[in-house]
Amino acid sequence: MKSVYEIKKEICEVGHIMYELGFVAANDGNISVKVSDNEFYCTPTGVSKRDLTPDMIIKVDKNGKKLEGKLNPSSEIKMHMRVYQERPDVNAVVHAHPPVATAFTIAGVDLDQYILPEAVLTIGSVPTCEYGTPSTMEIPDSLLPYIQNHDAFLLKNHGALTVGCNLNKARFVMEEVEFNAKICKYAMELGAVHEIPNDQLVKLMELRKKMNLPGRHPGIEYDEEPANANEELVATITRKVLEALGK
Numbered sequence: 505m506k507s508v509y510e511i512k513k514e515i516c517e518v519g520h521i522m523y524e525l526g527f528v529a530a531n532d533g534n535i536s537v538k539v540s541d542n543e544f545y546c547t548p549t550g551v552s553k554r555d556l557t558p559d560m561i562i563k564v565d566k567n568g569k570k571l572e573g574k575l576n577p578s579s580e581i582k583m584h585m586r587v588y589q590e591r592p593d594v595n596a597v598v599h600a601h602p603p604v605a606t607a608f609t610i611a612g613v614d615l616d617q618y619i620l621p622e623a624v625l626t627i628g629s630v631p632t633c634e635y636g637t638p639s640t641m642e643i644p645d646s647l648l649p650y651i652q653n654h655d656a657f658l659l660k661n662h663g664a665l666t667v668g669c670n671l672n673k674a675r676f677v678m679e680e681v682e683f684n685a686k687i688c689k690y691a692m693e694l695g696a697v698h699e700i701p702n703d704q705l706v707k708l709m710e711l712r713k714k715m716n717l718p719g720r721h722p723g724i725e726y727d728e729e730p731a732n733a734n735e736e737l738v739a740t741i742t743r744k745v746l747e748a749l750g751k
């Protein structure tokens with residue numbers, strides 16, 4: 505098991521990576537890690553992800569209330585807490601503003617093209633959640649229709665949120681979302697987006713099952729009906745993968 509210091513250090517490292525990749529500017533974004541049902545470590549408000557050091561990391565309870573730390577948690581911690589509440593399998597959440605993926609939400613273009621095998625395997629389609637005012641409950645609420653079937657979410661006119669069974673996984677999903685968006689944009693600029701054919705998507709889904717990858721995927725059916733399943737969710741579950749699976 506990791507020590508508290510190691511967890512804090514890992515949060516800082518992911519913050520530095522988000523900054524270096526240009527996924528956050530100024531003091532944008534936030535990162536959190538769950539250590540027990542009522543203990544979470546998270547980044548503070550008002551500090552650039554580039555400048556994070558372990559002593560700045562705060563401990564909060566399941567309501568986002570500070571338990572330990574000199575600085576204060578971000579008001580956006582509410583969306584992290586909503587994820588932990590709805591998804592007991594999640595142990596880390598990353599929120600950033602990756603520019604290309606965010607631009608898709610501004611242009612009103614869905615990030616649901618199946619163009620790269622790695623992205624199909626790991627994230628599938630990425631839903632765009634309804635716009636919400638930062639720091640209010642509007643953003644946590646906007647995640648609800650999609651939260652049970654995805655590990656990556658775009659926040660309309662805002663950014664992206666990714667989750668994982670550990671921090672590295674949540675970070676990789678964030679990187680994959682932006683990389684996929686970038687390649688898709690390049691293909692659009694070249695004039696055509698040719699998606700991976702349905703029969704090949706079926707093979708990728710079979711591979712995912714065989715690899716027993718952690719996390720949720722919109723192309724996989726879960727034994728238990730997701731708690732928040734509704735018609736909107738069903739409509740967003742990757743049309744093409746479902747078609748390919750012959751549903």
Ligand SMILES: [Zn+2]
Pocket residue numbers: 532533580599600601638662663
């Ligand atoms: Zn934000």
